[in-house]
Amino acid sequence: MSDEHNGSSVPAPRDEHGEVIGVRRGMFGANNGGDTSGYGGLVRTVALPGASSRPYGGWFDEVADELEGALEEQGLVPENAIEKTVVDRDELTFHIAREHLVNVAKTLRDDPALRFELCTGVSGVHFPGDKGRELHAVYHLRSLTHGRLIRVEVSTPDEDRHLPSLVPVYPTNDWHEREAYDFFGLVFDGHPALTRIMMPDDWQGFPQRKDYPLGGIPVEYKGAQIPAPDQRRSYS
Amino acid sequence: MTTPHATPRATTEGTVYTVTGGDWDEIVENAAASDDERIIVNMGPQHPSTHGVLRLILEIDGETVTEARCGIGYLHTGIEKNLEFRSWTQGTTFVTRMDYLTPFFNETAYCLGVEKLLGIEDQIPDRATVLRVLLMELNRLSSHLVCIATGGMELGATTIMIYGFRDRELVLDLFELITGLRMNHAFVRPGGLAQDLPPGAVDQLREFVKTMKKNLPEYDALATGNPIFKARMQDVGYLDLTGCMALGATGPILRSAGLPHDLRKTDPYCGYETYDFEVPTADSCDAYGRFLIRLEEMRQSLRIIEQCIDRLEPGPVMVADKKIAWPAQLALGPDGLGNSLDHIKKIMGTSMEALIHHFKLVTEGFRVPVGQAYTAVESPKGELGVHVVSDGGTRPYRVHFRDPSFTNLQAMAAMCEGGQVADVIVAVASIDPVMGGVDR
Numbered sequence: 001m002s003d004e005h006n007g008s009s010v011p012a013p014r015d016e017h018g019e020v021i022g023v024r025r026g027m028f029g030a031n032n033g034g035d036t037s038g039y040g041g042l043v044r045t046v047a048l049p050g051a052s053s054r055p056y057g058g059w060f061d062e063v064a065d066e067l068e069g070a071l072e073e074q075g076l077v078p079e080n081a082i083e084k085t086v087v088d089r090d091e092l093t094f095h096i097a098r099e100h101l102v103n104v105a106k107t108l109r110d111d112p113a114l115r116f117e118l119c120t121g122v123s124g125v126h127f128p129g130d131k132g133r134e135l136h137a138v139y140h141l142r143s144l145t146h147g148r149l150i151r152v153e154v155s156t157p158d159e160d161r162h163l164p165s166l167v168p169v170y171p172t173n174d175w176h177e178r179e180a181y182d183f184f185g186l187v188f189d190g191h192p193a194l195t196r197i198m199m200p201d202d203w204q205g206f207p208q209r210k211d212y213p214l215g216g217i218p219v220e221y222k223g224a225q226i227p228a229p230d231q232r233r234s235y236s
Numbered sequence: 237m238t239t240p241h242a243t244p245r246a247t248t249e250g251t252v253y254t255v256t257g258g259d260w261d262e263i264v265e266n267a268a269a270s271d272d273e274r275i276i277v278n279m280g281p282q283h284p285s286t287h288g289v290l291r292l293i294l295e296i297d298g299e300t301v302t303e304a305r306c307g308i309g310y311l312h313t314g315i316e317k318n319l320e321f322r323s324w325t326q327g328t329t330f331v332t333r334m335d336y337l338t339p340f341f342n343e344t345a346y347c348l349g350v351e352k353l354l355g356i357e358d359q360i361p362d363r364a365t366v367l368r369v370l371l372m373e374l375n376r377l378s379s380h381l382v383c384i385a386t387g388g389m390e391l392g393a394t395t396i397m398i399y400g401f402r403d404r405e406l407v408l409d410l411f412e413l414i415t416g417l418r419m420n421h422a423f424v425r426p427g428g429l430a431q432d433l434p435p436g437a438v439d440q441l442r443e444f445v446k447t448m449k450k451n452l453p454e455y456d457a458l459a460t461g462n463p464i465f466k467a468r469m470q471d472v473g474y475l476d477l478t479g480c481m482a483l484g485a486t487g488p489i490l491r492s493a494g495l496p497h498d499l500r501k502t503d504p505y506c507g508y509e510t511y512d513f514e515v516p517t518a519d520s521c522d523a524y525g526r527f528l529i530r531l532e533e534m535r536q537s538l539r540i541i542e543q544c545i546d547r548l549e550p551g552p553v554m555v556a557d558k559k560i561a562w563p564a565q566l567a568l569g570p571d572g573l574g575n576s577l578d579h580i581k582k583i584m585g586t587s588m589e590a591l592i593h594h595f596k597l598v599t600e601g602f603r604v605p606v607g608q609a610y611t612a613v614e615s616p617k618g619e620l621g622v623h624v625v626s627d628g629g630t631r632p633y634r635v636h637f638r639d640p641s642f643t644n645l646q647a648m649a650a651m652c653e654g655g656q657v658a659d660v661i662v663a664v665a666s667i668d669p670v671m672g673g674v675d676r
Contacts, residue, residue: 089352093608172646
């Protein structure tokens with residue numbers, strides 16, 4: 001079996017189970033009324049791509065080796081810092097434990113074999129179904145020296161939305177972290193001035209969380225009432 | 237004695253004046269009378285020179301800016317949140333409105349992300365990809381023209397403004413011919429394009445290239461060697477390579493610091509590696525260098541456009557997979573562009589299956605496999621990155637745009653502090669921020 005995965009053209013094998021973020025029931029978004037389609041009993045698990053096993057393919061192995069080696073040199077156990085490594089759609093993602101984020105980022109930036117000099121900011125994602133890791137902060141790091149791009153993902157539980165700020169390592173993240181705080185309530189400890197950036201200072205709630213409604217009013221079009229976008233039928 | 241335009245108000249923080257124009261002398265007199273030299277000026281959010289609704293908060297000591305900060309968010313429209321309540325294809329109608337001067341870059345970056353999630357990058361027809369490149373390069377011209385035009389106007393050089401908007405109009409005419417709209421096109425769709433080039437478009441494109449080759453040297457003649465222009469631009473808005481890397485500045489700002497980083501070369505997409513063009517740089521790290529880079533990039537864009545025209549081969553502009561390809565059979569009707577009557581006649585009258593398919597795809601959309609993707613394009617302002625997350629549904633789970641204007645605008649403080657008030661405008665203009673993209 002293992003021989004099959006050694007060719008570089010073969011995608012890295014994935015843990016079939018992945019990270020379950022929810023369950024999808026039925027079809028066509030018909031949740032009330034009789035099950036006229038016969039698909040009402042359909043249950044499907046929604047799982048994000050799970051951890052990959054080696055080899056990751058291409059330069060991914062080199063970056064993973066260098067990162068693990070550099071962390072070991074600093075006296076860290078790589079398995080503690082890197083929760084898992086995912087290769088999906090030709091993209092390499094390191095899931096990093098939040099307490100190690102600053103160290104890992106500094107290593108990724110400074111190690112001559114890694115040199116991810118450019119951080120393209122942080123994007124928050126809210127997975128209410130991912131229990132204990134509801135909020136994800138996703139960083140994309142670009143190496144101009146080597147022409148590579150990797151993704152670093154950190155998750156926090158909803159009850160404790162703290163993670164260290166990367167502004168000391170990548171000053172460009174100043175506004176990006178303020179944006180993620182503004183929209184998701186992620187608190188970046190150590191940020192020089194973590195205030196709202198898009199919404200007014202006195203705004204209540206964090207608009208891009210999944211439990212925050214979109215809002216909107218029904219509109220009349222050619223005599224028909226069109227419900228607000230979040231009230232329209234959604235297809236499960 | 238005070239005019240109603242500049243009524244002073246005493247507050248705990250000091251005297252506050254609301255200035256609406258023409259009464260600056262009075263403020264200066266009043267300020268001179270008090271012993272405090274330090275003034276905090278709130279520029280915007282409605283000042284015409286602020287590229288939309290940007291608010292600059294400047295602490296000035298005499299003519300020197302000691303601290304500069306941006307207040308943004310006045311144009312936040314919640315596009316990213318709205319995307320989560322629309323189908324994947326409807327997304328293009330939203331993202332095109334983010335940075336409204338670079339609609340084709342927003343659309344293409346988003347569609348490349350969706351296509352990566354779908355795993356259909358290899359199935360996009362060549363003609364669609366060539367046309368995407370063509371539209372993006374035309375768009376680079378129009379965006380740079382606006383930057384140079386408004387930048388000139390902010391210096392008081394209204395001729396540059398007239399020239400810039402004159403030429404931009406030519407690009408917008410082409411956009412209107414090809415997509416039907418001057419802005420907010422929603423023309424690039426997941427899987428390809430909304431429709432093919434209309435008849436006569438190639439001739440008009442060639443005509444345009446010819447006109448632009450004649451017009452572009454006029455900017456050189458008017459501005460490049462102009463001593464007043466140079467005096468206002470040189471050494472203003474200084475940001476060196478270290479500053480650019482730390483602040484994440486990309487695009488002309490980074491290239492004005494001497495680094496030839498351009499995603500079209502370093503991380504090619506849409507087949508850019510097969511086009512022949514150069515990445516101009518400067519080593520002056522200032523507003524003048526950025527101006528020269530933009531001028532040269534327009535010339536390079538014209539080169540790419542010419543290559544695109546030569547490469548256009550007849551063929552489809554939408555992916556063959558009918559489960560993804562939007563069933564847009566567009567035609568010009570008496571009330572404008574809409575679904576072709578022939579197509580409607582066929583699905584309504586002769587093919588029940590086609591009707592169901594059309595209805596399902598338009599109302600429900602297609603499902604995108606679970607996962608996330610990051611795609612980036614080199615917009616006229618820098619790296620435009622899109623982080624797309626799908627939960628396997630018919631709607632995007634999360635779409636985040638890393639807009640270059642947003643990131644580059646952070647460099648405003650570094651460029652302006654220690655300089656003169658008048659140079660703030662030049663520095664901000666050299667960043668070329670568009671608030672629609674900054675605030676999204």
